[in-house]
Amino acid sequence: xxxxxxxxxxxxxxxxxxxxxxxxxxxxxxxxxxxxxxxxxxxxxxxxxxxxxxxxxxxxxxxxxxxxxxxxxxxxxxxxxxxxxxxxxxxxxxxxxxxxxxxxxxxxxxxxxxxxxxxxxxxxxxxxxxxxxxxxxxxxxxxxxxxxxxxxxxxxxxxxxxxxxxxxxxxxxxxxxxxxxxxxxxxxxxxxxxxxxxxxxxxxxxxxxxxxxxxxxx
Amino acid sequence: xxxxxxxxxxxxxxxxxxxxxxxxxxxxxxxxxxxxxxxxxxxxxxxxxxxxxxxxxxxxxxxxxxxxxxxxxxxxxxxxxxxxxxxxxxxxxxxxxxxxxxxxxxxxxxxxxxxxxxxxxxxxxxxxxxxxxxxxxxxxxxxxxxxxxxxxxxxxxxxxxxxxxxxxxxxxxxxxxxxxxxxxxxxxxxxxxxxxxxxxxxxxxxxxxxxxxxxxxx
Numbered sequence: 001x002x003x004x005x006x007x008x009x010x011x012x013x014x015x016x017x018x019x020x021x022x023x024x025x026x027x028x029x030x031x032x033x034x035x036x037x038x039x040x041x042x043x044x045x046x047x048x049x050x051x052x053x054x055x056x057x058x059x060x061x062x063x064x065x066x067x068x069x070x071x072x073x074x075x076x077x078x079x080x081x082x083x084x085x086x087x088x089x090x091x092x093x094x095x096x097x098x099x100x101x102x103x104x105x106x107x108x109x110x111x112x113x114x115x116x117x118x119x120x121x122x123x124x125x126x127x128x129x130x131x132x133x134x135x136x137x138x139x140x141x142x143x144x145x146x147x148x149x150x151x152x153x154x155x156x157x158x159x160x161x162x163x164x165x166x167x168x169x170x171x172x173x174x175x176x177x178x179x180x181x182x183x184x185x186x187x188x189x190x191x192x193x194x195x196x197x198x199x200x201x202x203x204x205x206x207x208x209x210x211x212x213x214x215x216x217x218x
Numbered sequence: 219x220x221x222x223x224x225x226x227x228x229x230x231x232x233x234x235x236x237x238x239x240x241x242x243x244x245x246x247x248x249x250x251x252x253x254x255x256x257x258x259x260x261x262x263x264x265x266x267x268x269x270x271x272x273x274x275x276x277x278x279x280x281x282x283x284x285x286x287x288x289x290x291x292x293x294x295x296x297x298x299x300x301x302x303x304x305x306x307x308x309x310x311x312x313x314x315x316x317x318x319x320x321x322x323x324x325x326x327x328x329x330x331x332x333x334x335x336x337x338x339x340x341x342x343x344x345x346x347x348x349x350x351x352x353x354x355x356x357x358x359x360x361x362x363x364x365x366x367x368x369x370x371x372x373x374x375x376x377x378x379x380x381x382x383x384x385x386x387x388x389x390x391x392x393x394x395x396x397x398x399x400x401x402x403x404x405x406x407x408x409x410x411x412x413x414x415x416x417x418x419x420x421x422x423x424x425x426x427x428x429x430x431x432x433x434x435x436x
Contacts, residue, residue, distance in 0.1 A: 001247055001363075003359075003362055003363050003366050004247060004250055004254070007359070012256065029222060031420060031423075033222060034424075035418070035420060036222070036225040036226065036415070038230065040375050042416050042417075047425060048424050048425070049424075049427055051427045053428060053429055055430065093416070097416045101414060101416070132347065133350060136351050137354050137355070139358075140358030143256060148219060148221050157258050179351075195319055198311070198314055199253050200314065205252070205262065205265065205266060206252075206265070206266050207265060207267050207268070208270070209267055209268065209270065209274065212271040212273065212274040
Protein backbone atom coordinates (compact mmCIF):
# COMPACT_ATOMS: atom_id res chain seq x y z
CA UNK A 1 0.00 0.00 0.00
CA UNK A 2 1.48 3.26 -1.24
CA UNK A 3 0.42 5.46 1.67
CA UNK A 4 1.68 3.09 4.37
CA UNK A 5 4.99 2.74 2.55
CA UNK A 6 5.29 6.53 2.43
CA UNK A 7 4.26 6.96 6.06
CA UNK A 8 6.90 4.45 7.11
CA UNK A 9 9.51 6.24 4.99
CA UNK A 10 8.94 9.71 6.38
CA UNK A 11 10.28 11.05 9.66
CA UNK A 12 10.43 14.44 11.34
CA UNK A 13 13.51 15.74 9.57
CA UNK A 14 15.72 17.79 11.85
CA UNK A 15 18.54 18.75 9.47
CA UNK A 16 17.97 19.70 5.86
CA UNK A 17 20.38 19.92 2.94
CA UNK A 18 20.51 23.68 2.37
CA UNK A 19 21.61 23.23 -1.24
CA UNK A 20 18.45 21.41 -2.34
CA UNK A 21 15.23 23.17 -3.24
CA UNK A 22 11.73 21.78 -3.75
CA UNK A 23 10.88 22.39 -7.41
CA UNK A 24 8.03 24.61 -8.55
CA UNK A 25 6.43 21.56 -10.10
CA UNK A 26 6.50 19.58 -6.85
CA UNK A 27 5.35 22.62 -4.90
CA UNK A 28 2.29 22.81 -7.14
CA UNK A 29 1.44 19.21 -6.21
CA UNK A 30 1.87 19.88 -2.51
CA UNK A 31 -0.41 22.90 -2.84
CA UNK A 32 -3.06 20.82 -4.54
CA UNK A 33 -2.89 18.24 -1.74
CA UNK A 34 -3.42 21.02 0.79
CA UNK A 35 -6.20 22.55 -1.28
CA UNK A 36 -8.01 19.18 -1.42
CA UNK A 37 -7.96 18.81 2.38
CA UNK A 38 -11.33 18.31 3.99
CA UNK A 39 -12.51 20.99 6.41
CA UNK A 40 -15.53 21.62 8.56
CA UNK A 41 -18.49 22.38 6.24
CA UNK A 42 -15.85 22.70 3.53
CA UNK A 43 -15.15 26.27 4.65
CA UNK A 44 -11.31 26.12 4.61
CA UNK A 45 -10.95 28.96 7.09
CA UNK A 46 -7.20 29.21 6.87
CA UNK A 47 -4.44 30.62 4.74
CA UNK A 48 -1.16 28.91 3.96
CA UNK A 49 2.05 30.92 3.70
CA UNK A 50 4.89 29.40 1.73
CA UNK A 51 8.04 31.19 2.78
CA UNK A 52 11.33 31.12 0.91
CA UNK A 53 12.79 34.50 1.90
CA UNK A 54 15.84 33.81 4.02
CA UNK A 55 16.00 37.10 5.93
CA UNK A 56 12.45 36.54 7.09
CA UNK A 57 13.23 33.01 8.16
CA UNK A 58 16.30 34.23 10.08
CA UNK A 59 13.92 36.54 11.92
CA UNK A 60 11.50 33.69 12.65
CA UNK A 61 14.15 31.26 13.87
CA UNK A 62 14.72 32.73 17.36
CA UNK A 63 10.95 32.64 17.96
CA UNK A 64 10.89 29.02 16.78
CA UNK A 65 12.93 27.62 19.66
CA UNK A 66 15.99 28.31 17.47
CA UNK A 67 15.35 25.20 15.44
CA UNK A 68 17.60 24.70 12.42
CA UNK A 69 14.77 23.51 10.20
CA UNK A 70 13.39 27.06 9.94
CA UNK A 71 16.35 28.30 7.93
CA UNK A 72 17.86 25.08 6.56
CA UNK A 73 14.73 23.74 4.87
CA UNK A 74 13.84 24.57 1.31
CA UNK A 75 10.51 26.18 2.25
CA UNK A 76 8.78 27.05 5.49
CA UNK A 77 5.02 26.49 5.44
CA UNK A 78 2.91 28.44 7.92
CA UNK A 79 -0.70 27.34 8.37
CA UNK A 80 -2.71 30.34 9.58
CA UNK A 81 -6.24 29.91 10.86
CA UNK A 82 -8.79 32.70 10.60
CA UNK A 83 -9.13 34.17 14.10
CA UNK A 84 -12.87 34.55 13.62
CA UNK A 85 -15.59 33.45 11.25
CA UNK A 86 -18.41 35.69 10.17
CA UNK A 87 -21.40 35.58 7.87
CA UNK A 88 -19.29 37.05 5.06
CA UNK A 89 -17.11 33.89 5.09
CA UNK A 90 -20.21 31.73 4.80
CA UNK A 91 -21.60 33.92 2.02
CA UNK A 92 -18.35 33.62 0.13
CA UNK A 93 -18.46 29.83 0.49
CA UNK A 94 -22.05 29.68 -0.74
CA UNK A 95 -21.12 31.92 -3.66
CA UNK A 96 -18.17 29.65 -4.57
CA UNK A 97 -20.48 26.62 -4.35
CA UNK A 98 -22.99 28.38 -6.58
CA UNK A 99 -20.28 29.26 -9.11
CA UNK A 100 -18.60 25.82 -9.20
CA UNK A 101 -21.78 23.75 -9.23
CA UNK A 102 -23.86 26.13 -11.33
CA UNK A 103 -26.63 26.20 -8.72
CA UNK A 104 -28.64 29.34 -8.09
CA UNK A 105 -27.31 31.26 -5.06
CA UNK A 106 -30.81 31.61 -3.63
CA UNK A 107 -31.28 27.83 -3.61
CA UNK A 108 -28.14 27.42 -1.50
CA UNK A 109 -28.91 30.23 0.92
CA UNK A 110 -30.72 27.89 3.31
CA UNK A 111 -27.54 25.86 3.75
CA UNK A 112 -25.63 29.04 4.51
CA UNK A 113 -28.22 29.96 7.13
CA UNK A 114 -27.86 26.49 8.63
CA UNK A 115 -24.07 26.87 8.93
CA UNK A 116 -24.49 30.33 10.45
CA UNK A 117 -26.99 29.02 13.01
CA UNK A 118 -24.66 26.16 13.97
CA UNK A 119 -21.72 28.53 14.38
CA UNK A 120 -23.85 30.86 16.48
CA UNK A 121 -24.22 28.02 19.00
CA UNK A 122 -20.48 28.14 19.68
CA UNK A 123 -18.97 30.51 22.23
CA UNK A 124 -16.10 32.73 21.06
CA UNK A 125 -13.61 30.34 22.68
CA UNK A 126 -15.20 27.30 21.08
CA UNK A 127 -15.17 29.04 17.72
CA UNK A 128 -11.51 29.91 18.06
CA UNK A 129 -10.58 26.36 19.07
CA UNK A 130 -12.58 24.92 16.22
CA UNK A 131 -10.80 27.27 13.78
CA UNK A 132 -7.44 26.14 15.15
CA UNK A 133 -8.14 22.46 14.55
CA UNK A 134 -8.83 22.60 10.84
CA UNK A 135 -5.27 23.41 9.65
CA UNK A 136 -4.08 20.13 11.19
CA UNK A 137 -5.90 18.22 8.46
CA UNK A 138 -4.16 20.33 5.82
CA UNK A 139 -0.85 19.74 7.61
CA UNK A 140 -1.39 15.98 7.44
CA UNK A 141 -2.16 16.22 3.73
CA UNK A 142 1.04 18.17 3.17
CA UNK A 143 3.08 15.57 5.05
CA UNK A 144 1.63 12.66 3.11
CA UNK A 145 1.97 14.37 -0.26
CA UNK A 146 5.57 15.29 0.59
CA UNK A 147 6.35 11.68 1.52
CA UNK A 148 5.03 10.41 -1.80
CA UNK A 149 7.30 12.86 -3.61
CA UNK A 150 10.23 11.87 -1.38
CA UNK A 151 10.31 15.36 0.01
CA UNK A 152 11.29 15.47 3.65
CA UNK A 153 9.22 17.39 6.12
CA UNK A 154 9.12 18.39 9.74
CA UNK A 155 5.80 19.40 11.30
CA UNK A 156 6.34 21.84 14.16
CA UNK A 157 4.41 23.33 17.03
CA UNK A 158 7.53 24.65 18.73
CA UNK A 159 7.22 28.32 17.83
CA UNK A 160 5.73 31.45 19.39
CA UNK A 161 2.60 32.12 17.41
CA UNK A 162 2.15 35.67 18.77
CA UNK A 163 5.63 36.56 17.52
CA UNK A 164 4.91 34.98 14.16
CA UNK A 165 1.70 37.01 13.97
CA UNK A 166 3.66 40.20 14.67
CA UNK A 167 6.54 39.51 12.31
CA UNK A 168 4.30 38.35 9.47
CA UNK A 169 1.69 41.07 10.04
CA UNK A 170 -1.00 38.44 10.50
CA UNK A 171 -3.01 40.21 13.21
CA UNK A 172 -4.10 42.91 10.76
CA UNK A 173 -5.35 40.21 8.39
CA UNK A 174 -7.36 38.33 11.03
CA UNK A 175 -4.96 35.41 10.85
CA UNK A 176 -3.03 33.41 13.44
CA UNK A 177 0.02 31.19 12.89
CA UNK A 178 -1.40 27.85 14.02
CA UNK A 179 1.05 25.14 13.03
CA UNK A 180 4.08 25.09 10.72
CA UNK A 181 6.11 22.65 8.65
CA UNK A 182 9.57 22.79 7.13
CA UNK A 183 9.97 20.96 3.81
CA UNK A 184 13.01 20.09 1.74
CA UNK A 185 15.58 17.32 1.56
CA UNK A 186 17.33 15.59 4.43
CA UNK A 187 20.95 16.37 5.12
CA UNK A 188 23.35 13.40 5.19
CA UNK A 189 24.17 14.65 8.70
CA UNK A 190 20.64 13.92 9.89
CA UNK A 191 20.88 10.49 11.43
CA UNK A 192 17.48 10.43 13.10
CA UNK A 193 15.80 8.53 10.24
CA UNK A 194 17.87 5.54 11.29
CA UNK A 195 16.00 5.22 14.59
CA UNK A 196 12.86 3.09 14.59
CA UNK A 197 9.62 5.05 14.86
CA UNK A 198 8.02 5.44 18.27
CA UNK A 199 4.31 4.64 18.13
CA UNK A 200 1.84 3.42 20.72
CA UNK A 201 1.03 -0.26 20.39
CA UNK A 202 -2.29 -0.92 18.64
CA UNK A 203 -3.93 -2.31 21.79
CA UNK A 204 -3.40 0.99 23.57
CA UNK A 205 -4.43 3.15 20.64
CA UNK A 206 -7.53 1.30 19.44
CA UNK A 207 -10.66 -0.17 20.95
CA UNK A 208 -12.82 -2.24 18.64
CA UNK A 209 -16.42 -2.35 19.75
CA UNK A 210 -18.17 -5.16 17.95
CA UNK A 211 -20.64 -5.88 20.69
CA UNK A 212 -21.24 -3.14 23.16
CA UNK A 213 -21.97 -4.30 26.70
CA UNK A 214 -23.33 -1.60 29.01
CA UNK A 215 -19.98 0.18 29.35
CA UNK A 216 -17.13 -0.14 26.90
CA UNK A 217 -13.93 -1.80 27.99
CA UNK A 218 -11.55 1.16 27.85
CA UNK B 219 0.50 11.16 -8.26
CA UNK B 220 -1.29 8.53 -6.20
CA UNK B 221 -2.34 10.75 -3.31
CA UNK B 222 -3.79 13.50 -5.50
CA UNK B 223 -5.69 10.91 -7.54
CA UNK B 224 -7.13 9.48 -4.32
CA UNK B 225 -7.95 12.88 -2.88
CA UNK B 226 -9.82 13.78 -6.07
CA UNK B 227 -11.70 10.47 -5.97
CA UNK B 228 -12.93 10.76 -2.40
CA UNK B 229 -15.91 12.78 -1.24
CA UNK B 230 -17.87 13.12 2.00
CA UNK B 231 -20.12 10.11 1.51
CA UNK B 232 -23.62 10.74 2.79
CA UNK B 233 -25.28 7.40 2.02
CA UNK B 234 -23.55 4.07 2.48
CA UNK B 235 -24.40 0.62 1.13
CA UNK B 236 -25.49 -1.16 4.31
CA UNK B 237 -24.74 -4.58 2.82
CA UNK B 238 -21.02 -3.91 2.38
CA UNK B 239 -18.48 -4.25 5.16
CA UNK B 240 -14.86 -3.13 5.35
CA UNK B 241 -12.78 -6.30 5.62
CA UNK B 242 -10.62 -7.12 8.62
CA UNK B 243 -7.62 -6.98 6.33
CA UNK B 244 -8.41 -3.46 5.10
CA UNK B 245 -9.26 -2.34 8.61
CA UNK B 246 -5.80 -3.40 9.72
CA UNK B 247 -4.30 -1.14 7.05
CA UNK B 248 -6.46 1.79 8.11
CA UNK B 249 -5.39 1.26 11.69
CA UNK B 250 -1.74 1.29 10.70
CA UNK B 251 -2.25 4.56 8.82
CA UNK B 252 -3.78 6.07 11.96
CA UNK B 253 -1.04 4.63 14.13
CA UNK B 254 1.62 6.19 11.90
CA UNK B 255 0.08 9.67 12.21
CA UNK B 256 2.38 12.36 13.50
CA UNK B 257 1.47 14.01 16.78
CA UNK B 258 2.90 16.68 19.02
CA UNK B 259 6.14 15.35 20.57
CA UNK B 260 4.97 11.98 19.24
CA UNK B 261 2.74 11.57 22.30
CA UNK B 262 -0.42 10.33 20.50
CA UNK B 263 -2.70 11.48 23.31
CA UNK B 264 -5.88 9.97 21.89
CA UNK B 265 -7.73 6.72 21.59
CA UNK B 266 -9.61 5.54 18.54
CA UNK B 267 -12.86 3.62 18.90
CA UNK B 268 -13.92 1.44 15.98
CA UNK B 269 -17.61 0.76 16.39
CA UNK B 270 -19.56 -1.93 14.60
CA UNK B 271 -22.30 -2.64 17.13
CA UNK B 272 -25.58 -1.53 15.58
CA UNK B 273 -27.60 -0.95 18.75
CA UNK B 274 -24.91 1.39 19.98
CA UNK B 275 -24.89 3.26 16.70
CA UNK B 276 -28.68 3.56 16.80
CA UNK B 277 -28.22 5.20 20.19
CA UNK B 278 -25.57 7.56 18.83
CA UNK B 279 -27.53 8.58 15.75
CA UNK B 280 -29.99 11.01 17.42
CA UNK B 281 -27.04 12.79 19.06
CA UNK B 282 -25.30 12.96 15.67
CA UNK B 283 -27.80 15.31 14.05
CA UNK B 284 -29.67 12.16 12.97
CA UNK B 285 -27.26 11.60 10.13
CA UNK B 286 -27.69 8.35 8.21
CA UNK B 287 -23.96 7.70 7.98
CA UNK B 288 -23.85 6.75 11.67
CA UNK B 289 -25.88 3.59 11.16
CA UNK B 290 -25.53 2.94 7.42
CA UNK B 291 -21.74 2.91 7.28
CA UNK B 292 -19.71 -0.23 7.79
CA UNK B 293 -17.84 1.16 10.80
CA UNK B 294 -18.05 4.30 12.88
CA UNK B 295 -14.68 5.65 13.97
CA UNK B 296 -14.59 7.90 17.05
CA UNK B 297 -11.38 9.82 17.70
CA UNK B 298 -11.17 10.54 21.43
CA UNK B 299 -8.61 12.96 22.79
CA UNK B 300 -7.26 12.66 26.32
CA UNK B 301 -8.94 15.38 28.36
CA UNK B 302 -5.71 16.04 30.22
CA UNK B 303 -2.04 15.18 29.99
CA UNK B 304 0.08 14.40 33.01
CA UNK B 305 3.63 13.36 33.79
CA UNK B 306 2.56 9.69 33.68
CA UNK B 307 1.75 10.05 29.96
CA UNK B 308 5.19 11.52 29.33
CA UNK B 309 6.86 8.78 31.39
CA UNK B 310 5.01 6.15 29.40
CA UNK B 311 6.18 7.76 26.15
CA UNK B 312 9.78 7.89 27.34
CA UNK B 313 9.52 4.25 28.43
CA UNK B 314 8.16 3.25 24.99
CA UNK B 315 11.00 5.18 23.34
CA UNK B 316 13.49 3.44 25.59
CA UNK B 317 12.00 0.02 24.75
CA UNK B 318 11.74 0.53 20.98
CA UNK B 319 15.11 2.21 20.51
CA UNK B 320 16.99 0.26 23.16
CA UNK B 321 18.19 3.42 24.87
CA UNK B 322 18.60 3.60 28.62
CA UNK B 323 15.54 5.23 30.26
CA UNK B 324 17.76 7.52 32.34
CA UNK B 325 19.39 8.92 29.20
CA UNK B 326 15.97 9.92 27.84
CA UNK B 327 14.67 11.39 31.08
CA UNK B 328 15.90 14.87 30.19
CA UNK B 329 13.72 14.92 27.11
CA UNK B 330 10.74 13.90 29.24
CA UNK B 331 11.50 16.78 31.62
CA UNK B 332 11.69 19.13 28.65
CA UNK B 333 8.24 18.05 27.40
CA UNK B 334 6.82 18.39 30.92
CA UNK B 335 8.25 21.89 31.29
CA UNK B 336 6.81 22.93 27.92
CA UNK B 337 3.38 21.56 28.80
CA UNK B 338 3.52 23.35 32.17
CA UNK B 339 3.69 26.62 30.23
CA UNK B 340 0.20 25.99 28.85
CA UNK B 341 -2.94 26.99 30.76
CA UNK B 342 -5.58 24.28 31.28
CA UNK B 343 -7.61 25.70 28.38
CA UNK B 344 -4.58 25.81 26.10
CA UNK B 345 -3.73 22.23 27.02
CA UNK B 346 -7.25 21.07 26.29
CA UNK B 347 -7.31 22.83 22.94
CA UNK B 348 -3.94 21.41 22.02
CA UNK B 349 -5.16 17.91 22.91
CA UNK B 350 -8.21 18.41 20.71
CA UNK B 351 -6.17 19.33 17.65
CA UNK B 352 -4.04 16.22 17.43
CA UNK B 353 -6.79 13.76 16.39
CA UNK B 354 -7.39 15.80 13.25
CA UNK B 355 -4.07 14.60 11.88
CA UNK B 356 -5.09 11.00 12.54
CA UNK B 357 -8.44 11.71 10.90
CA UNK B 358 -6.69 12.97 7.76
CA UNK B 359 -4.53 9.85 7.66
CA UNK B 360 -7.63 7.67 7.94
CA UNK B 361 -9.32 9.54 5.07
CA UNK B 362 -6.34 9.20 2.76
CA UNK B 363 -5.73 5.55 3.58
CA UNK B 364 -9.43 4.86 2.98
CA UNK B 365 -9.32 6.61 -0.38
CA UNK B 366 -6.35 4.53 -1.52
CA UNK B 367 -8.29 1.37 -0.64
CA UNK B 368 -11.40 2.75 -2.40
CA UNK B 369 -13.19 2.78 0.91
CA UNK B 370 -15.62 5.66 1.21
CA UNK B 371 -15.56 7.89 4.23
CA UNK B 372 -17.34 10.82 5.79
CA UNK B 373 -15.54 12.92 8.39
CA UNK B 374 -18.02 14.49 10.80
CA UNK B 375 -18.10 17.16 13.46
CA UNK B 376 -21.90 17.20 13.58
CA UNK B 377 -22.44 15.32 16.82
CA UNK B 378 -22.86 16.16 20.51
CA UNK B 379 -19.58 15.20 22.10
CA UNK B 380 -20.95 15.36 25.67
CA UNK B 381 -23.64 12.84 24.74
CA UNK B 382 -21.06 10.61 23.06
CA UNK B 383 -18.95 10.82 26.22
CA UNK B 384 -21.94 9.74 28.33
CA UNK B 385 -23.12 6.94 26.06
CA UNK B 386 -19.64 5.52 25.51
CA UNK B 387 -18.57 5.98 29.12
CA UNK B 388 -15.65 8.15 28.04
CA UNK B 389 -15.69 10.61 30.96
CA UNK B 390 -14.60 7.90 33.37
CA UNK B 391 -11.64 7.08 31.12
CA UNK B 392 -10.47 10.70 30.77
CA UNK B 393 -11.46 10.73 27.12
CA UNK B 394 -13.54 13.07 24.96
CA UNK B 395 -15.17 12.32 21.60
CA UNK B 396 -13.37 14.89 19.43
CA UNK B 397 -14.14 14.10 15.81
CA UNK B 398 -15.69 11.10 14.06
CA UNK B 399 -15.73 9.41 10.67
CA UNK B 400 -18.03 6.90 9.04
CA UNK B 401 -16.35 4.43 6.68
CA UNK B 402 -17.75 1.90 4.25
CA UNK B 403 -18.93 1.82 0.65
CA UNK B 404 -21.08 4.37 -1.13
CA UNK B 405 -24.68 3.55 -1.88
CA UNK B 406 -25.78 3.84 -5.51
CA UNK B 407 -28.37 6.26 -4.16
CA UNK B 408 -25.66 8.69 -3.09
CA UNK B 409 -25.42 11.11 -5.97
CA UNK B 410 -23.24 13.70 -4.27
CA UNK B 411 -20.01 12.34 -5.73
CA UNK B 412 -21.23 13.62 -9.08
CA UNK B 413 -20.96 17.23 -7.97
CA UNK B 414 -17.63 18.95 -8.51
CA UNK B 415 -15.64 19.60 -5.34
CA UNK B 416 -15.87 23.01 -3.72
CA UNK B 417 -12.44 24.33 -2.87
CA UNK B 418 -11.07 27.84 -2.46
CA UNK B 419 -9.06 29.03 -5.42
CA UNK B 420 -5.30 28.76 -4.89
CA UNK B 421 -4.81 32.54 -4.89
CA UNK B 422 -7.09 32.86 -1.87
CA UNK B 423 -5.65 29.89 -0.03
CA UNK B 424 -1.94 30.44 -0.55
CA UNK B 425 0.52 33.26 -0.24
CA UNK B 426 3.99 32.61 -1.56
CA UNK B 427 6.60 34.82 0.09
CA UNK B 428 9.76 34.71 -1.96
CA UNK B 429 10.88 38.19 -1.07
CA UNK B 430 9.43 39.66 2.07
CA UNK B 431 8.85 43.41 1.96
CA UNK B 432 8.11 45.03 5.33
CA UNK B 433 4.56 43.64 5.49
CA UNK B 434 3.34 40.64 3.54
CA UNK B 435 0.69 41.12 0.92
CA UNK B 436 -2.19 39.24 2.51
